[in-house]
Amino acid sequence: xxxxxxxxxxxxxxxxxxxxxxxxxxxxxxxxxxxxxxxxxxxxxxxxxxxxxxxxxxxxxxxxxxxxxxxxxxxxxxxxxxxxxxxxxxxxxxxxxxxxxxxxxxxxxxxxxxxxxxxxxxxxxxxxxxxxxxxxxxxxxxxxxxxxxxxxxxxxxxxxxxxxxxxxxxxxxxxxxxxxxxxxxxxxxxxxxxxxxxxxxxxxxxxxxxxxxxxxxxxxxxxxxxxxxxxxxxxxxxxxxxxxxxxxxxxxxxxxxxxxxxxxxxxxxxxxxxxxxxxxxxxxxxxxxxxxxxxxxxxxxxxxxxxxxxxxxxx
Amino acid sequence: xxxxxxxxxxxxxxxxxxxxxxxxxxxxxxxxxxxxxxxxxxxxxxxxxxxxxxxxxxxxxxxxxxxxxxxxxxxxxxxxxxxxxxxxxxxxxxxxxxxxxxxxxxxxxxxxxxxxxxxxxxxxxxxxxxxxxxxxxxxxxxxxxxxxxxxxxxxxxxxxxxxxxxxxxxxxxxxxxxxxxxxxxxxxxxxxxxxxxxxxxxxxxxxxxxxxxxxxxxxxxxxxxxxxxxxxxxxxxxxxxxxxxxxxxxxxxxxxxxxxxxxxxxxxxxxxxxxxxxxxxxxxxxxxxxxxxxxxxxxxxxxxxxxxxxxxxxxxxxxxxxxxxxxxxxxxxxxxxxxxxxxxxxxxxxxxxxxxxxxxxxxxxxxxxxxxxxxxxxxxxxxxxxxxxxxxxxxxxxxxxxxxxxxxxxxxxxxxxxxxxxxxxxxxxxxxxxxxxxxxxxxxxxxxxxxxxxxxxxxxxxxxxxxxxxxxxxxxxxxxxxxxxxxxxxxxxxxxxxxxxxxxxxxxxxxxxxxxxxxxxxxxxxxxxxxxxxxxxxxxxxxxxxxxxxxxxxxxxxxxxxxxxxxxxxxxxxxxxxxxxxxxxxxxxxxxxxxxxxxxxxxxxxxxxxxxxxxxxxxxxxxxxxxxxxxxxxxxxxxxxxxxxxxxxxxxxxxxxxxxxxxxxxxxxxxxxxxxxxxxxx
Numbered sequence: 001x002x003x004x005x006x007x008x009x010x011x012x013x014x015x016x017x018x019x020x021x022x023x024x025x026x027x028x029x030x031x032x033x034x035x036x037x038x039x040x041x042x043x044x045x046x047x048x049x050x051x052x053x054x055x056x057x058x059x060x061x062x063x064x065x066x067x068x069x070x071x072x073x074x075x076x077x078x079x080x081x082x083x084x085x086x087x088x089x090x091x092x093x094x095x096x097x098x099x100x101x102x103x104x105x106x107x108x109x110x111x112x113x114x115x116x117x118x119x120x121x122x123x124x125x126x127x128x129x130x131x132x133x134x135x136x137x138x139x140x141x142x143x144x145x146x147x148x149x150x151x152x153x154x155x156x157x158x159x160x161x162x163x164x165x166x167x168x169x170x171x172x173x174x175x176x177x178x179x180x181x182x183x184x185x186x187x188x189x190x191x192x193x194x195x196x197x198x199x200x201x202x203x204x205x206x207x208x209x210x211x212x213x214x215x216x217x218x219x220x221x222x223x224x225x226x227x228x229x230x231x232x233x234x235x236x237x238x239x240x241x242x243x244x245x246x247x248x249x250x251x252x253x254x255x256x257x258x259x260x261x262x263x264x265x266x267x268x269x270x271x272x273x274x275x276x277x278x279x280x281x282x283x284x285x286x287x288x289x290x291x292x293x294x295x296x297x298x299x300x301x302x303x304x305x306x307x308x309x310x311x312x313x314x315x
Numbered sequence: 316x317x318x319x320x321x322x323x324x325x326x327x328x329x330x331x332x333x334x335x336x337x338x339x340x341x342x343x344x345x346x347x348x349x350x351x352x353x354x355x356x357x358x359x360x361x362x363x364x365x366x367x368x369x370x371x372x373x374x375x376x377x378x379x380x381x382x383x384x385x386x387x388x389x390x391x392x393x394x395x396x397x398x399x400x401x402x403x404x405x406x407x408x409x410x411x412x413x414x415x416x417x418x419x420x421x422x423x424x425x426x427x428x429x430x431x432x433x434x435x436x437x438x439x440x441x442x443x444x445x446x447x448x449x450x451x452x453x454x455x456x457x458x459x460x461x462x463x464x465x466x467x468x469x470x471x472x473x474x475x476x477x478x479x480x481x482x483x484x485x486x487x488x489x490x491x492x493x494x495x496x497x498x499x500x501x502x503x504x505x506x507x508x509x510x511x512x513x514x515x516x517x518x519x520x521x522x523x524x525x526x527x528x529x530x531x532x533x534x535x536x537x538x539x540x541x542x543x544x545x546x547x548x549x550x551x552x553x554x555x556x557x558x559x560x561x562x563x564x565x566x567x568x569x570x571x572x573x574x575x576x577x578x579x580x581x582x583x584x585x586x587x588x589x590x591x592x593x594x595x596x597x598x599x600x601x602x603x604x605x606x607x608x609x610x611x612x613x614x615x616x617x618x619x620x621x622x623x624x625x626x627x628x629x630x631x632x633x634x635x636x637x638x639x640x641x642x643x644x645x646x647x648x649x650x651x652x653x654x655x656x657x658x659x660x661x662x663x664x665x666x667x668x669x670x671x672x673x674x675x676x677x678x679x680x681x682x683x684x685x686x687x688x689x690x691x692x693x694x695x696x697x698x699x700x701x702x703x704x705x706x707x708x709x710x711x712x713x714x715x716x717x718x719x720x721x722x723x724x725x726x727x728x729x730x731x732x733x734x735x736x737x738x739x740x741x742x743x744x745x746x747x748x749x750x751x752x753x754x755x756x757x758x759x760x761x762x763x764x765x766x767x768x769x770x771x772x773x774x775x776x777x778x779x780x781x782x783x784x785x786x787x788x789x790x791x792x793x794x795x796x797x798x799x800x801x802x803x804x805x806x807x808x809x810x811x812x813x814x815x816x817x818x819x820x821x822x823x824x825x826x827x828x829x830x831x832x833x834x835x836x837x838x839x840x841x842x843x844x845x846x847x848x849x850x851x852x853x854x855x856x857x858x859x860x861x862x863x864x865x866x867x868x869x870x871x872x873x874x875x876x877x878x879x880x881x882x883x884x885x886x887x888x889x890x891x892x893x894x895x896x897x898x899x900x901x902x903x904x905x906x907x908x909x910x911x912x913x914x915x916x917x918x919x920x921x922x923x924x925x926x927x928x929x930x931x932x933x934x935x936x937x938x939x940x941x942x943x944x945x946x947x948x949x950x951x952x953x954x955x956x957x958x959x960x961x962x963x964x965x966x967x968x969x970x971x972x973x974x975x976x977x978x979x980x981x982x983x984x985x986x987x988x989x990x991x992x993x994x995x996x997x
Contacts, residue, residue, distance in 0.1 A: 171800070171801035195803055235688045238846075238872065239736065244799075256803055256849070257801075275693075
């Protein structure tokens with residue numbers, strides 16, 4: 001048997017092409033023809049009817065999300081039944097590192113921060129609806145957008161500058177594996193800045209290269225922790241610390257990021273692309289752990305009050 | 316009388332005379348068995364029954380049992396009243412293990428099956444061989460068919476008739492779907508498509524080694540050709556092509572070329588394509604020019620000479636297809652053996668290689684067992700050359716094809732007798748112990764683990780947050796959810812060299828590791844693992860170094876033996892050093908199994924004091940220099956050894972924390988808890 005490694009480049013290209021403009025494989029016909037209230041074509045917890053007609057959340061703040069079919073101009077805030085929607089309550093710190101131009105050079109917009117998730121090529125092609133930290137969401141079910149869908153909580157923990165080296169975690173998700181509810185993704189942004197500063201050294205900490213790595217690490221860590229709440233990297237692998245790929249695989253969900261200072265040259269490896277089964281799982285609308293975004297009523301640990309099961313994609 | 320006319324008469328005779336055997340009232344499904352074990356002995360007889368007794372309207376299935384079927388069938392106006400998929404007639408052969416074709420159509424004459432003026436009929440899962448021309452023929456013009464599906468058939472070694480070596484589709488046939496078929500080593504052009512307005516689809520077929528062209532499309536045809544693997548056709552002389560879009564005056568037709576791999580067809584005379592510039596869509600196609608010359612058929616397929624047309628590792632057809640299922644391309648959801656096309660992008664050709672971890676390597680050739688993210692290793696690196704990829708090798712730098720892992724070692728070097736995740740062939744680096752887990756309320760529990768360097772080890776220091784993992788199961792064997800953390804580590808900054816015998820002890824609060832509610836009452840089994848995946852970026856997958864030097868640090872994971880414990884409600888307690896110093900009651904010492912006169916160093920297994928001191932002397936330290944750690948550790952050891960205290964740490968954990976220096980002051984904190992053995996009022 002002959003194996004030609006040269007073909008791998010072509011394979012990678014094909015993967016990238018296939019994802020551009022991807023929609024759910026489960027949706028073989030236009031879900032808005034019937035706009036069913038009992039099917040969820042893209043398995044994101046919103047029914048086809050809700051996404052085809054638009055919805056306004058009940059309780060707390062009445063958030064309106066129009067249908068992309070009815071208001072195409074509302075992109076990207078609108079809902080499309082063939083594109084997974086992700087609602088993120090983004091709690092930035094009062095003095096946020098994401099917009100600290102002194103530290104990172106250029107401020108990061110929300111779209112840029114979540115870009116690794118939303119991007120069509122190399123990403124998950126999901127649509128993220130960023131909700132401000134001040135939005136009031138229902139307490140029960142906790143953070144509900146609909147009876148089956150919760151908004152994720154992504155929290156920036158800035159803290160005070162620390163000393164070198166930084167050995168603590170840069171991001172964390174408490175161990176509740178539900179999508180939203182009680183689970184919180186934390187991004188320790190000051191540690192990220194400190195870490196890059198430490199690696200580059202005081203003299204070069206404000207260099208464009210260092211600032212670029214800080215921006216990358218902020219984006220990477222935010223995407224990584226947010227994606228844990230989406231049940232991606234669906235297999236728990238002990239030797240990779242859980243739902244991760246091996247460090248160095250070049251995936252957002254790698255166990256950790258790395259750097260090298262060999263020979264005095266700083267080289268960071270901070271993946272901003274998804275790989276492995278993650279993209280396929282989003283296309284299929286679910287992972288081995290369940291639907292991408294739909295809440296899991298059988299998870300009693302999350303204590304979030306969701307009781308409705310996920311809906312099937314099609315009849 | 317021409318041979319064609321004779322053949323037609325023979326077919327008509329079969330149609331008139333092929334009466335069903337003991338099948339007058341037979342309903343669907345109908346079974347054809349050449350040996351007489353079914354309802355009919357010929358396909359023609361079953362079709363006639365369907366047309367007559369069953370009213371000529373599906374849905375219905377005709378199952379053709381294993382065997383060689385030597386009589387042809389004419390499907391004339393079959394299912395003519397059908398108007399939707401719901402009324403489809405499926406005529407299906409039998410498949411065996413590994414996708415083997417068991418129902419062979421081999422008449423030795425022209426067509427095996429002719430469809431005429433029929434609707435919504437499928438022909439699936441047949442091996443078709445020895446035919447001399449148009450093995451499957453869809454007549455055209457006034458006899459055109461509608462919505463015929465020809466799927467997952469294996470056409471080979473048919474003759475070199477002038478019209479087609481596999482499938483011939485006459486003018487006017489509409490909504491024909493030719494999918495997942497293998498056509499190989501036939502004489503004529505494999506698939507020939509006539510002019511038609513409603514679109515026909517030729518998708519995911521493998522077409523190899525024909526005397527003439529692979530796919531021929533008439534001028535004026537509306538056809539989508541997608542995901543077809545068309546290799547090395549045109550062996551019979553004259554200018555032949557892989558895909559030939561015939562051209563001429565007038566409209567050429569809507570002919571789409573999508574993600575076909577067309578290679579090595581009649582090189583130098585014909586070529587991979589003819590009329591390509593007339594295609595209305597030309598996207599994602601690969602050919603000899605784009606792939607480069609020099610590839611052989613076995614660079615695409617497993618064993619083409621022997622008819623094994625499955626895709627081989629590294630085949631350019633892997634993941635190269637367009638993924639759009641349903642309309643408009645009608646890419647199938649499965650392959651020729653009903654294997655799900657579950658990849659991000661489907662493979663090109665009739666076979667879909669399963670690639671469970673989406674790393675581009677077929678499971679059958681993946682050097683890490685197919686999984687999900689556990690086996691994702693696109694580079695297939697195998698530094699030690701033992702056939703097991705670096706990503707999943709339990710000993711990545713020492714060849715151990717058997718991956719044997721009989722035992723690990725605890726932190727003191729004693730074999731545990733249970734696997735530790737690290738192969739025995741290289742198990743000389745780090746030993747590990749999880750000390751007795753606490754049995755009180757989980758919110759106040761702390762896991763204590765030691766990792767010992769059995770030999771000199773260069774690696775990244777274990778820490779609670781980043782590279783030490785505690786894995787627990789409940790009494791039912793369910794893994795408890797953990798808190799995921801994400802860190803960044805570097806080479807060489809974070810590497811340390813640990814001399815042989817070094818122990819690193821960690822005390823990690825349970826609430827930092829797990830959601831506390833997961834531990835509500837019950838029995839749990841836990842282990843402590845140290846995992847370092849950080850290697851020199853200059854170290855290549857094959858083990859070579861891209862720089863002058865590379866760090867060869869300890870990689871992989873080792874896990875302690877498991878500890879089982881029961882979580883209870885009894886609150887933790889602890890008694891301060893002064894309690895143990897001033898108590899006049901001998902019972903607490905007796906319960907702990909210690910006397911105050913025992914030697915401190917001997918009790919803890921250290922060499923801390925010279926001259927030696929007793930436990931009581933350590934508790935009774937005065938003066939300017941007091942060894943507070945030793946004092947707290949002495950009280951801690953007595954607390955941990957006294958069954959009435961319910962101390963949060965066991966004796967071994969106390970000793971390990973002392974040796975580590977107890978940098979977080981955990982022993983002092985525990986000693987400050989309520990002392991349950993103190994007389995009331997103290």
